[in-house]
Amino acid sequence: AQKVTQAQTEISVVEKEDVTLDCVYETRDTTYYLFWYKQPPSGELVFLIRRNSFDEQNEISGRYSWNFQKSTSSFNFTITASQVVDSAVYFCALSEEKTSYDKVIFGPGTSLSVIP
Amino acid sequence: NAGVTQTPKFRVLKTGQSMTLLCAQDMNHEYMYWYRQDPGMGLRLIHYSVGEGTTAKGEVPDGYNVSRLKKQNFLLGLESAAPSQTSVYFCASSYRGPPTGDQPQHFGDGTRLSIL
Numbered sequence: 762a763q764k765v766t767q768a769q770t771e772i773s774v775v776e777k778e779d780v781t782l783d784c785v786y787e788t789r790d791t792t793y794y795l796f797w798y799k800q801p802p803s804g805e806l807v808f809l810i811r812r813n814s815f816d817e818q819n820e821i822s823g824r825y826s827w828n829f830q831k832s833t834s835s836f837n838f839t840i841t842a843s844q845v846v847d848s849a850v851y852f853c854a855l856s857e858e859k860t861s862y863d864k865v866i867f868g869p870g871t872s873l874s875v876i877p
Numbered sequence: 878n879a880g881v882t883q884t885p886k887f888r889v890l891k892t893g894q895s896m897t898l899l900c901a902q903d904m905n906h907e908y909m910y911w912y913r914q915d916p917g918m919g920l921r922l923i924h925y926s927v928g929e930g931t932t933a934k935g936e937v938p939d940g941y942n943v944s945r946l947k948k949q950n951f952l953l954g955l956e957s958a959a960p961s962q963t964s965v966y967f968c969a970s971s972y973r974g975p976p977t978g979d980q981p982q983h984f985g986d987g988t989r990l991s992i993l
Contacts, residue, residue, distance in 0.1 A: 770917070796981065806920075806967065806984035852919060863908070863927055864935060865982060869919040 764788065765855050765868035773874045774843050782838045782871045784853030790814075792858040795829070795836045796865070801849040809851075812836065843875045879903050883968050883985035890958045890992050898953040898988050900968030907973040909951035910935075910982065911943060913964040920967060926951055927973075958992045965989050 766785045774780045786795065797809040810820065812829050820827045824841045840847050853868040881902045890896055900909065907928050912920040912935075922935030926945040940962060942954045951970075955962060969982040 765919075767919075798984075804965075804987050806969075806982075808981035808983070811981055863925060863933065864922055865910070866922075866936075867912075867920040869917055 764866045765853055767851075767853055767868040767871045769871045770869070771872045771874070773876060776845060776875055776877050777842050779839060779841050780843050780873065780875075782840075782851050782853075782873065784836045784838065784868060786834050786836065786853070786855045788834075788855060788857050790857040790859050794856045796854040796856075797827070797836075797838050798852045798854065798867075799849045800852065800870070801846075806852070809838075840873075843873075845875050845877050848873060848875045881968055881970055881983050881985040883966075883988050885988060886986065887989050888991070890955075890990070892958060892960060892992060894958050895954070895956050896958065897955075898966055898968075898990075900951045900953070900970075900985060901949055902951075902968075902970040902983070903949065904970060904983065905948070906970035906983070907948075908971045908980075909945065910969040910971075911941070911951065911953045912967045912969065913937065913962075914967060914987070915964050923953065923966075960992045963990060963992045 764787045793814045795812045799807045817829050826839045828837045850870045850872045852870045854865050856865045884899045910925040911923040914920050921937045923941050924943040926932050929948040932943045944952045966988045968985040971982045972980040
């Protein structure tokens with residue numbers, strides 16, 4: 762069973778629209794970390810945010826915000842007033858205490874296209 | 878600061894040929910990882926290392942071998958390349974994960990490998 766699910770394979774929005782990327786994870790650990798990474802068309806992977814399982818506070822960084830809900834095992838990512846530069850593939854990832862955090866499991870990614 | 882450097886960036890092989898991908902990091906990171914990225918599959922962990930002289934299997938280790946003789950280098954070998962190994966390969970490194978497990982991974986730019 763996939764541990765990290767990103768059900769949206771591709772999303773297209775018009776510039777300045779808000780968009781939410783979904784991430785649902787599966788773990789039996791009580792202690793774990795969640796991450797979001799961005800992969801722009803140039804191909805490199807860029808770290809965006811990490812969140813531990815004991816911190817359910819939502820976080821906002823500029824136009825980016827993250828909504829962590831343990832009750833639904835979700836860690837969703839919202840981009841407000843999207844811009845063309847936001848076009849990229851976004852990956853959600855999970856690391857678990859039971860594997861000593863050695864392995865980071867990535868979701869399949871969501872490809873976001875922001876149309877001018 | 879070079880970060881994580883992968884060589885080569887592109888390579889075309891014939892079925893049955895062997896080759897080694899090199900990953901070098903200059904951040905004194907303990908952990909290093911090799912992933913492959915295929916369309917719709919996200920990043921899948923091939924092998925990883927938690928320190929010099931150690932290696933461990935990830936999700937998809939078959940057909941690959943690795944070595945970590947020096948802390949800064951992590952080599953990925955294909956002994957007999959197969960078309961199914963056509964992929965983009967990413968190397969990553971991070972500070973020692975435990976006990977907090979919250980260290981983000983730093984990625985190289987990727988190696989695009991085609992097996993004919």
